[in-house]
Amino acid sequence: MNLEDILQEFVNFVEPLNWFFILYFLIVNLTYIVLVFVSLFYIKKQEKYNKVFNLTGLFQSELYAPVSILAPAFNEELNIIPSVEALLQLQYPDFEVIVINDGSSDATLERLIEHFELYTILTPKKLKLSHKPIKTVFKSNRYPNLKVVDKVNGRKADALNAGINISTKELLCAIDADSILDPDVLKKLLKAFVEDENVVAAGGIVRIANGCKIEDYIVKEVGLPKTYLGRIQAVEYLRSYLFGRVGWDYLDSLLIISGAFGVFSREAVMKVGGYLHDTVGEDMELVVRMHRYYRERDLDYRIRFLPEPVCWTEVPEDWSVLGRQRNRWQRGLADTLWRHRKMLFRPKFGRLGFMAMPYFVFVELLGPIVELFGFAYFFIVILIGSLNATFTTLFLISAILLGIILSMSAVICEEFTYRRYPSVKDVLMLSFYAFIENMGFRQVHTMWRFSGLYKFLRGDKKWGVMTRKGLESNDSESVNRKKTKEELIKQLKSAGYWSVVIIIPILLLLLVYSSVVEQGYAPNIFKIIGDIAQNL
Amino acid sequence: MLAFFQTQHEISIQLLWLTFLILLVFTVVLLVGSMYMRWRHRIIERKVEHYTAYFYPIVLEYLETGGKEDDILRHFKGKKIEYAVFEKVVIDLVNQLQGEDANKIRQLLFIDPIFEYHVKQLDSRSDVARVKACNYFSYIRLVNFRVIQKLRHMVRDKNRLLAFSAASALMGSKKIEHREYALFTLSKRKRISEMALLELLFKFQYQHDDQRDIEAKSLRKIILSADVPSDNVAILILGASEIGYFQLSELFYKLLLSKERKWNITSIKIALIRAQGYFYNEEAAPYLRKMMDSRKVSVLKPTAEVLSTFGGDENDQKLFEKIQGNNEDLDFTIMSAMVRSGYKTDSIIERANIKNKVYLNTLVEILKHEPEMNQ
Incomplete structure (x- = not known):
């Protein structure tokens, strides 16, 4: 049996699934389009509300809801000082900052002790949530509202639990230590708790800090990232937050609050038992568990997403790091959905059980399998030439156009409301990346997600190393690397990813060209070249 | 048979062509749309800048020369944006200035076109427009009879933000019955947050102390009402004590001693205990x-x-x-x-x-x- 036969066998095997693919494609995109429409109107309404709803007297009172900001830090020596300094400058009347040094092996703790003049206080004995042992609790001489917890490494969820135990305020704000919060972010996010006393958790939008001008850990000027991967992620984040989460919030079925920035009622977190240790998707898991807890007990509650309060974060601009991140996200998603599979199609969970959970299972979780099969099928069909080129081209281009439309809708949502990117050039650039994202990057991304799913099935719960450049040090200081074997493998992998990104658009162009030739609208250049070569 | 498949194939290709064309048009519309929005926003920004630069000196001149409101009116050409920018300029200056100057400039907010515009907005179908109008009346703290009727109606609205904004605007009224109505109506709602209720309570106090006694009377009525949920009662007790309505100290002491079930609900009990501390009522010590x-x-x-x-x-x-x-x-x-x-x-x-x-x-x-x- 030669290769062509094997490929033909595969095509014969997948052929009956054609309608399944088309149906899946239609359902997924229909869901997206519904979310886009809902979001476009809902986000505008929210923006208008935020403009007109001002709290004044509230902040004169001493009875507002105080907030504990929890910032877990693991090997963050590059960013930790400016990041904590910025947190301490937030505009809010009553808050404390708790930095949890999660067993860093670098100088994170030393830098904190030195800079904030930390002194030891006694570790409280009775701790409600379990986590790896706390070594020391510090308080700052310079800032009375700063505490630092030094503990044995146990990953982010474990560190957050330690922070929750030490916290004393009514609300908890969980962030990443390298997140940059807009100075008025707490005031804006707390509106959710003012509007509705049943709100137990609320998340804000996470935007990309790469490319922004940052001074004293405050974003002074918004700009687009300068790299391909950074820009692609700028579009992705806009899409994910501005029409994904806004839409789910409208449908009261929000399942994720980003680990980079979310505010929770301390009481609610305690009730559900804090963060789960043995998962890599602790942020989503906590939110889903909250839903489950409240719905099972028929209690009134709400989990909100507000698109106005902004948290800025550094995204990876390196293929390997990004791949590991996406792989982890997929494993976290799979883990959460598996743990809470009982919520699926159960009337008790309402829209969550019949809309949000099925969407996450069939689109987000199993999507990579279907997409990968689809890509492979198309590729092989083209390779063995058993499908009409016009049909294939049109279908592929339509799929890509749909992807572009969805991303463009996020860009238009942004234009419609917040316009954080200042220049027309930025908008054009975002539109361009919304276009090219679907050719190459999307396929690589599908592969990462597929690999994440596979690793989940094999029981891999590793976090994966996340290297950061440091937001205020994008200069030569950090670029002093040795060419090790690892580095070489990393570069080879990058080259592989780049080749996919380059080859797929070329293939697509070839496909378009061959269908044009098939229709007789253009001469077959390859044939002409072949003839010339033969004559020569 | 072959002909059938060929026809099917042709139809599917035609359908795909149609889909492709629709999607292409949609993509172009979105691209052009986002560009258009940016362009439109820029034009509005420029207009705002233009009118801001135009109105600032006029308002400052009014302040310095003691001009009349009618003179200002002459500068308007009847465009909606003019009034919006003018209002913003005036509010900016009121916030920057103090005393008589601020009061004088505040008078400009009462000029007919702006006032009438906001009265009209109270009848708008859009909740956002109505909240905006409520904010205006809340800011100028002048509420006339016509406006009061509309605001009282809105306090009962299902939309809590609108109800809250209308109640805040009613707090601008000198008459206690309107403020009491607003606070009472909102307090009766079960799902109103602690923050919102406290904010209203702060606005409930009139600027002058001469209303302290009647305000305390109103608060007493609301706190004792059976229609107000216990959590809200606790917030009101705590807020009233923190603000310092000493007229209520005796009532709070009596309620603390009361054996009635309502006053022994934990949240209310805690509020009543704290109230003794705020009022330094040593009589409660035993x-x-x-x-x-x-x-x-x-x-x-x-x-x-x-x-x-x-x-x-x-x-x-x-x-x-x-x-x-x-x-x-x-x-x-x-x-x-x-x-x-x-x-x-x-x-x-x-x-x-x-x-x-x-x-x-x-x-x-x-x-x-x-x-x-x-x-």
């Missing part, structure tokens, strides 16, 4: 000393704080009596409450009858650095 025998830590804590605020031998004796050295939770709660009310940690340790030194040292260390921990 009762509070009895309360120290309660098993509820949530009640013990405010009670201990209030008793420590009062001070005195009897109260101290009761507090130290409860620090027994065998219940860390209880001991810490009382000791931290005492520290919060001004006691020195060392003096507490000296008098406390705790024999276990390790236990004692632990509490001392926590108290030194963390008076608020484990609340």
